[in-house]
Amino acid sequence: MVDAQTISIIFAGVSIGVAAIYYTLTLRNTQRAQQLQIETRQAQLFMNIYNQSFTNPDYLESIGRIFDNEWSSYEEFKSKYHYGENKDPEFCKAYDLVCGFFEGLGVLVKENLLDIRLVALLISTQTRRIWELNQLIIHEFREDLNAPRIWSEFEYLYDELMKYIEEHPELNT
Numbered sequence: 001m002v003d004a005q006t007i008s009i010i011f012a013g014v015s016i017g018v019a020a021i022y023y024t025l026t027l028r029n030t031q032r033a034q035q036l037q038i039e040t041r042q043a044q045l046f047m048n049i050y051n052q053s054f055t056n057p058d059y060l061e062s063i064g065r066i067f068d069n070e071w072s073s074y075e076e077f078k079s080k081y082h083y084g085e086n087k088d089p090e091f092c093k094a095y096d097l098v099c100g101f102f103e104g105l106g107v108l109v110k111e112n113l114l115d116i117r118l119v120a121l122l123i124s125t126q127t128r129r130i131w132e133l134n135q136l137i138i139h140e141f142r143e144d145l146n147a148p149r150i151w152s153e154f155e156y157l158y159d160e161l162m163k164y165i166e167e168h169p170e171l172n173t
Contacts, residue, residue, distance in 0.1 A: 045108070046118050053101060053123070062094035066130065074140040098130060099138075099151050106153030109160055116160045120171050124161055131158040 053059045069091060071077040079086040081095055105127075108114035119127060131154065138151050165172050 042114060042118070045114060046122075049105065049108075049114075050122065059097060059101065062097045063126070063130070065091060065094040066098055066133070071137070074137055074144075077137045077141075078144075099134070099154055102127060102130060102154040102157055103151055104153075106155070106157035106160075110153060110156055116157075116164045119157065120161055120164050120168065124165065124171060127158060127161055131155070 069080065069088075071080065080088045080091050105114065105119060109116050109119065134151075135155075138155070142148050142150050
């Protein structure tokens with residue numbers, strides 16, 4: 001025969017078990033909702049970035065201006081950018097806008113606010129072309145101005161992108 005004390009102990013044990021299961025399910029649902037919220041915010045952020053680049057006429061004109069200009073040395077680059085009598089103010093503006101855009105993306109990737117996968121899927125070619133076109137110039141620019149952080153987050157973005165592409169060769173376009 002089961003007495004009242006045994007029933008109350010069994011009931012207390014079952015209640016604790018049910019409460020633990022309920023707590024675990026609630027915690028999992030909360031974590032899923034938080035993850036979904038993070039992914040949604042990241043997608044919104046990326047779409048804002050996309051809209052400020054690929055649908056922005058100033059950006060498109062600026063990136064075209066960079067690709068249209070050629071330089072064979074840092075000295076030639078300097079004459080177009082901020083120095084010398086051949087200074088081209090429109091080129092300066094375009095260069096700063098485009099490199100600043102990629103610098104900002106680098107900060108977002110570094111701070112884990114933007115997944116490098118999104119950059120790789122949408123703008124890997126453009127990121128690579130701009131960095132590779134300017135890599136030596138930027139390094140000399142840093143030395144010339146004694147400013148080692150100039151476009152350093154852009155460089156970080158490029159390095160992270162190349163690591164990601166190495167891990168995902170299907171994106172190497």
